[in-house]
Amino acid sequence: MFFSKTCEYAIRAVIFIAQKSEGGKKVGIREVAAGIDSPEHFIAKILQDLSKRQLIQSSKGPNGGFYIGDASRRHTLADIVSAVDGDKVFKGCGLGLKICSETKPCPLHNQFKEIRKKMQVALQSATIGEFNESLNLGLSYIKER
Amino acid sequence: MFFSKTCEYAIRAVIFIAQKSEGGKKVGIREVAAGIDSPEHFIAKILQDLSKRQLIQSSKGPNGGFYIGDASRRHTLADIVSAVDGDKVFKGCGLGLKICSETKPCPLHNQFKEIRKKMQVALQSATIGEFNESLNLGLSYIKER
DNA sequence: AAAATAAAAGACTAAAAACTCTTTTATTTC
DNA sequence: GAAATAAAAGAGTTTTTAGTCTTTTATTTT
Numbered sequence: 001m002f003f004s005k006t007c008e009y010a011i012r013a014v015i016f017i018a019q020k021s022e023g024g025k026k027v028g029i030r031e032v033a034a035g036i037d038s039p040e041h042f043i044a045k046i047l048q049d050l051s052k053r054q055l056i057q058s059s060k061g062p063n064g065g066f067y068i069g070d071a072s073r074r075h076t077l078a079d080i081v082s083a084v085d086g087d088k089v090f091k092g093c094g095l096g097l098k099i100c101s102e103t104k105p106c107p108l109h110n111q112f113k114e115i116r117k118k119m120q121v122a123l124q125s126a127t128i129g130e131f132n133e134s135l136n137l138g139l140s141y142i143k144e145r
Numbered sequence: 146m147f148f149s150k151t152c153e154y155a156i157r158a159v160i161f162i163a164q165k166s167e168g169g170k171k172v173g174i175r176e177v178a179a180g181i182d183s184p185e186h187f188i189a190k191i192l193q194d195l196s197k198r199q200l201i202q203s204s205k206g207p208n209g210g211f212y213i214g215d216a217s218r219r220h221t222l223a224d225i226v227s228a229v230d231g232d233k234v235f236k237g238c239g240l241g242l243k244i245c246s247e248t249k250p251c252p253l254h255n256q257f258k259e260i261r262k263k264m265q266v267a268l269q270s271a272t273i274g275e276f277n278e279s280l281n282l283g284l285s286y287i288k289e290r
Numbered sequence: 291a292a293a294a295t296a297a298a299a300g301a302c303t304a305a306a307a308a309c310t311c312t313t314t315t316a317t318t319t320c
Numbered sequence: 321g322a323a324a325t326a327a328a329a330g331a332g333t334t335t336t337t338a339g340t341c342t343t344t345t346a347t348t349t350t
Binding site for chain 1: 146147148150153154156157160222233234237239240241242243244245249250251252253254256257259260263264266267268276279280284285286287288289
Binding site for chain 4: 299300304306310313317
């Protein structure tokens with residue numbers, strides 16, 4: 001709707017991993033998939049990509065898994081979204097016009113400008129690390145049940 | 146991004162037809178496709194559907210075509226979007242969670258609530274008819290070139 | 291009534307997104 | 321150094337969305 005399915009899973013996974021790996025622990029792919037209700041092999045692909053892009057970390061072998069180091073913890077969700085879906089949610093025209101600008105705006109240009117701005121603020125205002133706090137306090141959830 | 150391609154074309158087409166059919170005239174499918182830069186056969190399908198749903202009108206035969214009557218002119222873009230994409234853009238969770246509510250919110254719930262609200266206001270605040278005025282005044286555009 | 295016009299309907303194909311399965315590579319533990 | 325573990329890589333399949341082509345039906349004009 002706002003994001004691709006891939007991106008939704010990515011966001012949920014990153015928040016999940018950040019929370020689970022707070023004390024330096026690592027999380028296996030199976031645990032991530034179960035923890036965010038996503039298809040296992042699909043989220044594996046997504047995490048591989050995020051790992052390549054240094055947005056999360058991983059290590060192979062026994063006791064290996066995914067984790068998020070201190071540096072990556074300072075990233076925002078906007079970084080994740082940009083990496084997965086590109087910047088269309090921050091920039092693209094709401095009506096899909098290639099040319100849509102201040103000087104040649106679509107009929108919804110001004111309204112969408114505000115919506116995109118709000119989106120950007122929402123995704124940039126808090127770091128990955130900060131999201132954990134609300135999860136830890138039981139103020140928000142990333143799993144259905 | 147926010148809407149499906151089908152929905153983007155639908156919105157553009159409805160605005161276009163509303164403008165072109167202001168004086169009781171009708172617009173052929175070819176003119177619509179050219180006017181909003183969309184594939185001809187594809188927009189034909191979309192308009193068929195909108196016509197069935199009474200969001201636009203059509204008539205066959207010579208001098209036939211699509212038009213928007215006075216009653217339909219009072220619809221808003223929200224009606225078009227709901228008809229084509231359903232209400233996910235107004236209701237669904239930003240992270241794709243099936244269960245996401247005030248009592249069990251996702252980490253972005255409150256921010257997205259505002260964004261969806263803004264979206265709804267943007268699409269509901271002006272009727273199809275009202276959009277024409279800004280087009281007629283050259284204040285907005287629905288075509289690239 | 292025949293010819294012309296234009297949308298409706300139906301049956302497709304193409305491309306993208308979502309998802310799965312198998313094999314390989316790196317790392318650790320015994 | 322062999323066995324076990326876990327991610328990386330690669331090569332698929334399935335489903336959905338986007339887009340095309342052909343035939344039919346309704347209406348109008350001559």
